[in-house]
Amino acid sequence: MLSKIARSLSWGLVAVGLAAGTGMSRESGAAQELRIGFLAPTTGIFAQIGKDMTNGFQMYLDEVKGDFAGAKVKFIVEDEEGKPPVGVRKVEKLIRQDKVHMFIGGLLASTGYALAPVSTRLKTVYVASIPAADDLTQRDSAKFPLLVRTGWTSSQPNHPFGEWACEQGYKRIVAIAADYAFGHEVVGGFQRAFEACGGRIIQKIWPPLGTIDFGPFIPTLKKDADAIFTLMVGPMSLQFPKQLASAGIKKPVLGGGTSYDEFVLPSMGDEVIGHVSALQYSAALETPRNAAFVKKYREKYGKVPSYYSESNYTTAQMIHEVMKKTKGKWPGAEQFVKLLASIQLETARGPVRLDEMKNPVHNVYIRKVERKKLHGYAKDELWNSVVKTYPNVSQFWKFGKAEFLKQPVYSRDFPPCKFCE
C-alpha cells in the first residue's frame, strides 16, 4: 500500500517537475533577445482578421530578418480566440512563462479593456495595435502607465468624418450601428462632430452584434434622411449593404472604417460602390511607401493588406525604431514606453507620432469605394479611393483635450439624441 502511494507521489513529482522546468528554462536567454508576445485570434470567427494581424507583424520581421538593431526578436503568437478572458490567460502565460518584454495586439475593444490592467498588474509593456476602445488612452489613461497605442481610438477618424458630412451638405442623417462599445464610440464621434457643424442625427438604430438579417431594421430607417451612417463588423459588413440595396434604398451611405476594410472588401459586390468611410489607412493610398507595402504584402500573402495588417506592420516598425535608439538593448519597461511615445515616423499610413496620452496622431482619410485599376494590377477591383485627407488628426480633434476629457465616454446614450424624431 505504501509503495503504491509512493509510486503515485513520484509520478506527481515528475509531472509537476516537468511543468516547472519548462517554466524556468526560458529565464536564461541571451541578453540581446527581445521577446515579443503577440495576441491574435487564430481560431474562431475572427481567425481571418487574426491572420492579417500576424502577417503584418511577421512581414516586417522577415524584412529585417528578425533583427531589431542587434536584438534578436523572438516572436511568440498566442491565440486569443476573440475572447477577452482567453486573452488575459494567454498574456499571463506570455509574461510568466515566456518572460516577454512586451505584448502586442488583441482584437476587440473589450479585449483591450481586459488586457490593459494586466499590463499594469504584471508590469509589462502593452502595445495596443488594434483595440480601439477610447478610454484606454483617454479617461483611464493614468491607470495604464505601461500601455502605448499604435492603432487608433474608435472615435478618432469619425470626428473629421462628421465635419466632412457637413461639407457635403447633409443635414439629416440616420445612424445604424452594431450594438457594442466600439459601435457606440464610432457613432458617438461622428454625431458629436456632425452636430457641432450644424448637422442632425435624427435616428439611431442598434442591431445586436452579429446580426445578419437586417429585415426588421431597414424598413424603419427614416425616409426623409439625407444619408445613412453605419458601422458594421465581421459578417455584418457583408450583409448590410446587400440588403440595403435589395430594399431599393439609394441614399448615400457613410460608414465607420471597418465596414469597408480591405479585409472584407474583396468579397463585396457592386452594391458598395460609392459608399464612403473614414480611417487612418487605405490600401489605395497612392504614396510610394504604401504602394510598395501593398505589392510586397500581396505577393507574400496573396491578398491586399487590411488596416489590421498595416497597423501591426507599423507597430513592428516603431518598435524597431526604439531599439535603434537603444542600440538593441532592452531599456526597461518604463523607459521603453517613454521612447516609443516619442517616436515620429513615416509609415505606410503616412506620418505618425504619438500624443501625450500615447495615442497616435496621424492622417485620417475619407475613402470612397470605387472599382478601378490601381498599383499597376491588371484587374478592375474594389478599392477605398482616398477623396480627402485630414492631416495629423489627434484623438481630441478640434475640441481640445481638457474639454474633451470632461465629457463622458461615447456610449449608447451619449451624446444624447436630441434631434431624434
Add this chain to the structure above:
Amino acid sequence: MTMDNRRKILMVVAALLAVLVITPFSGSYVIVLVTHALIFGILAMSLDILLGYTGLPSLGQAAYLGMGAYLTAVLATRYQFGLDWTFWVVVVLGILIAAATAAFFGLFAIRATGVYFLMITLALGMCVWGLAYRWNSLTGGDNGIVLPPRPEFGIELADDVTYFYLVFGFFAVSLATLYLLVRSPFGHSLVGIRENELRMRILGYNTWLHKYIAFIIAGGYGGLAGVLWAQAHGLVSPEDVILATSVDALLMVVLGGPGTLVGGAIGAGIVVFLREYLSTLVPWWQYVLGGVYVLTILYLPGGLMGLPERIRGSRMPAAVAGEVKSLPSVSH
C-alpha cells in the same frame, strides 16, 4: 471494505499534500494554472453532486459560477466592498446568491429528467449569460468588469502563492464537506434516486425535495468557485458564463469519472493544463481535447477514476468487461 476506503482517502490526502508542497516551488505560470484548476475542480465537484450522484446532467453550472463572479466584481467596483477582510463576507454572499439562484431555477428544472433536464438547465444558464451580456449598466456588457487588485487584510492575496494557498484551502474544505455529504444518509438517498427514482418514491422519499436540495447545494459551491475565479482572473466577462464553460465543467466530470468527486477535480486539472499548454503549442489543440473526450466516453465510461479498476479487471483473465463492477475488491 473500510480498509479499501481508508486507503483511497489516504491516497487523495497524499496527492493533495503533494500539490500543496510542490506547487509553490514551480514556475509562476504553473502556480496560476494550478489555482485555476483547483477553482474549476470545485465547480466540477459541485456538478458531480448532480451528475454523478443524483443522475441529473446539468448544462447550466456556469450560471452559478457567473453569479458568484459578477457579485464579487460588482461589489468590488461599485461599492469598494470585499477589498479587505470583508472578502470573507463576499465569499458567503457569493455562495448565498448562487444558492438562491439555484433555488429559483430549481423550481423549473427539477420537475424534468434526462434530456429535458439538460435542455432546461441549458436555457436557464443562457438567461444568466443574456443578463451578463445585455445589462450594460450593471455588468459592463461585452466589456465585462475588471476587478481592482486582490484584497489585503494582513494577508496579501495579491501574491499568487498566497492566493494559491487560499484557493487550496477552499478546495480541500469543499472536497471534505462534499465527501461527508455524499456519505451521509442524504447522499445515499441521492444515489437511490439516481438508480431508481420510482422505487425511492414508493419507499416514501420526497424525491423532488431531495433533488431540489442537491441542486441548491451544487449551486452554492458553484458560487464559491465564482468568487474565487473572479479574484483569480481579475476579469469577469460574459465569456465566463457562456455555455462553453458549462460544457467544460460537464466534460471535466465525465473525463475524471462521475460519482467520484475527486474525478471532477482530476478532470479539471487535465482540461486546464491540456487547454493552456496545448493551445500554445499547436493551433489544432481543440481536436486533441475533443479526441480525449471521445476516447474517454467510448473506452472509459467510468472516467479516469475507473481506470485502476479496469486495469485490475483486465489482469484477471476470468473477468469479463461487463462484470468488472461486481468483482469483490481485491486488496494487494
